[in-house]
Amino acid sequence: MMRKLKYFKRHRMELPLLEPPAEMPLPPGYRWMAWEDSLLAVHAEVKFLSFQHHDDAVIFPALGSRAGCHELMHAIRHRDNFCPEATWLVVGPEGGVGTIQGLIDKNGFGGIQNLGVIPECRGLGIGKALLVKALAGFARRGVPRAFLEVTASNETAVRMYRAIGFRAYKTFYRSVELPAESVVVG
Ligand SMILES: CC(C)(COP(=O)(O)OP(=O)(O)OC[C@H]1O[C@@H](n2cnc3c(N)ncnc32)[C@H](O)[C@@H]1OP(=O)(O)O)[C@@H](O)C(=O)NCCC(=O)NCCS
Numbered sequence: 788m789m790r791k792l793k794y795f796k797r798h799r800m801e802l803p804l805l806e807p808p809a810e811m812p813l814p815p816g817y818r819w820m821a822w823e824d825s826l827l828a829v830h831a832e833v834k835f836l837s838f839q840h841h842d843d844a845v846i847f848p849a850l851g852s853r854a855g856c857h858e859l860m861h862a863i864r865h866r867d868n869f870c871p872e873a874t875w876l877v878v879g880p881e882g883g884v885g886t887i888q889g890l891i892d893k894n895g896f897g898g899i900q901n902l903g904v905i906p907e908c909r910g911l912g913i914g915k916a917l918l919v920k921a922l923a924g925f926a927r928r929g930v931p932r933a934f935l936e937v938t939a940s941n942e943t944a945v946r947m948y949r950a951i952g953f954r955a956y957k958t959f960y961r962s963v964e965l966p967a968e969s970v971v972v973g
Pocket residue numbers: 837838841843901902903904905908909910911912913914915916936937938941943944946947950
């Protein structure tokens with residue numbers, strides 16, 4: 788099969804955590820669930836529902852399948868730099884709706900992983916609240932700086948990160964090999 792390379796522009800964004808942003812309330816009917824191992828499958832399902840039709844699932848194919856999201860969650864959970872304090876689930880009346888995970892890198896900086904809110908619950912402030920909750924978790928661990936990577940065309944996410952105070956420190960391109968006939972905007 789003919790293949791072609793597609794390049795996705797990505798930003799690495801960073802935020803000092805000396806004064807982390809104030810935590811935000813969830814909308815009525817939604818609640819926080821702190822990390823526990825029994826929630827791994829729920830995080831994985833919410834991640835899948837949040838990313839399955841997203842460009843990020845083209846860049847990181849694991850995000851496009853239930854099995855891939857489960858494996859990814861399992862891998863994150865079992866890394867020795869997993870940060871449970873920065874890993875949160877938001878649950879609504881019908882189950883999990885939002886997920887975020889944190890890792891602490893070799894410099895002691897907090898890496899935000901896979902922030903996702905299911906499509907039906909977007910625009911309610913859950914994404915922003917999750918991000919800030921994870922930052923507060925890093926701050927409690929004494930982490931001085933947070934970072935994340937985001938696809939440049941993901942304007943909603945980039946705008947949200949900027950509104951919280953994140954700034955782009957590096958821009959790079961990630962290449963993905965695709966079937967020649969596929970059409971992806973990115
Ligand atoms: C990015 C994402 C997590 C945001 O979650 P969310 O719960 O909708 O975010 P919030 O409701 O907290 O809104 C955050 C900001 O984005 C804006 N926003 C939300 N949905 C929007 C939309 N469809 N179009 C434009 N702006 C939107 C909100 O107005 C808000 O800005 P404001 O505070 O200035 O009002 C969610 O869209 C998502 O899961 N997307 C797919 C996965 C993804 O891209 N993850 C990030 C990977 S780096």
